Amino acid sequence: MYRITTVSDRIRVPPEKFTSNLKESVKQSIKEKLVGILDPRVGIILSVIDIEKVGEGKIMANDPGVYYMATFKLLTYKPELHELVHGEVVDNAEYGSFVRIGPMDGLIHISQLMDDFVSYDNKNSVFLGKETKRTLKEGDKVKARIISVSFTEQNKVGLTMRQTGLGSVAWIEAEKKKKK
Numbered sequence: 001m002y003r004i005t006t007v008s009d010r011i012r013v014p015p016e017k018f019t020s021n022l023k024e025s026v027k028q029s030i031k032e033k034l035v036g037i038l039d040p041r042v043g044i045i046l047s048v049i050d051i052e053k054v055g056e057g058k059i060m061a062n063d064p065g066v067y068y069m070a071t072f073k074l075l076t077y078k079p080e081l082h083e084l085v086h087g088e089v090v091d092n093a094e095y096g097s098f099v100r101i102g103p104m105d106g107l108i109h110i111s112q113l114m115d116d117f118v119s120y121d122n123k124n125s126v127f128l129g130k131e132t133k134r135t136l137k138e139g140d141k142v143k144a145r146i147i148s149v150s151f152t153e154q155n156k157v158g159l160t161m162r163q164t165g166l167g168s169v170a171w172i173e174a175e176k177k178k179k180k
Contacts, residue, residue, distance in 0.1 A: 001083055002102070004049055005042050005074050012065045013057075023051045026070050034074070040151040043078025044103050077102045079149050079157050089140045092125045099142055099159060106157035108144060114171075115162055134171055141169040 011033065017025035027048050034045045055069035079085070079101065087099040087106070096109040110118055113136060116129035127136040136142075143166050148158035161167045 001078060001080050002046075003042070003076050003078065005076050006052070006071065007042075007074055008069065008071045010067050011070045012063075012067050015064045018066075022054055022068075026054050026068055027051050027072070030070070030072060038151065038155060042074070043076045045074050045076055046103060047075040049073040049075055077104070079104070079106070079146050081146055081149060083146045084143065085146060085159070086141070086143055089136060089138050089142060092120070092127060092136070092138060094120045094122065097127065097136060097142075099144060101144075101157070101159075104155070104157060106144070106146065106159040108142075108159045108161055112147070112158075112160040112162055114167060134168070136168055142167065143169065143172065 011026050011029050013025045013029045017028060020028075030048050035047060036045065038044050050073045051070060052073065053071040057066040057068050059066055085101040085106070087101040089097050090100045090105060091098040094110070096107050097113065098105045098107055110120070110127070113127055114129050114132065114134060116132045116134070119128050119130065120126075121128060125138060128134070142161060144159040144161050145163060145166060146157060147160045148156070150156040165172065
């Protein structure tokens with residue numbers, strides 16, 4: 001889920017940035033320090049939205065930079081359990097599909113792809129349902145649900161498409177047409 005999060009932190013502004021506007025210098029320093037980082041409390045930090053407050057600067061011994069206490073807003077993405085997500089299949093492996101959901105990838109294990117016996121065509125990198133004849137290949141748009149989130153040494157997001165209304169967008173559209 002995307003969120004705008006308000007954070008207070010001590011930010012170091014290096015001497016190269018002293019000639020710029022203070023808020024702009026602090027914003028650039030925050031971007032360099034935080035954007036792209038995964039913090040388990042807030043998720044992946046995507047962007048600095050706004051600098052709300054910059055406190056008085058402090059100089060530390062043996063450091064030419066100035067440290068400011070700042071309050072700022074960040075755009076973050078943190079996957080939540082049971083959240084419905086839309087994504088694109090970016091890679092297939094014999095054990096499942098990797099789906100890009102916003103700024104990160106989740107894995108749909110082969111057992112969670114569909115309610116059918118699923119085989120994997122290694123040559124074409126495609127999953128095939130035995131009875132339904134549904135296929136899942138790279139580039140397919142999908143709708144899935146998050147079933148597990150783990151932020152440890154290896155950040156993992158587990159997805160499922162076995163519930164009603166989930167799966168490849170092409171499968172969902174075909175079901176809608178079939179019902180009409």
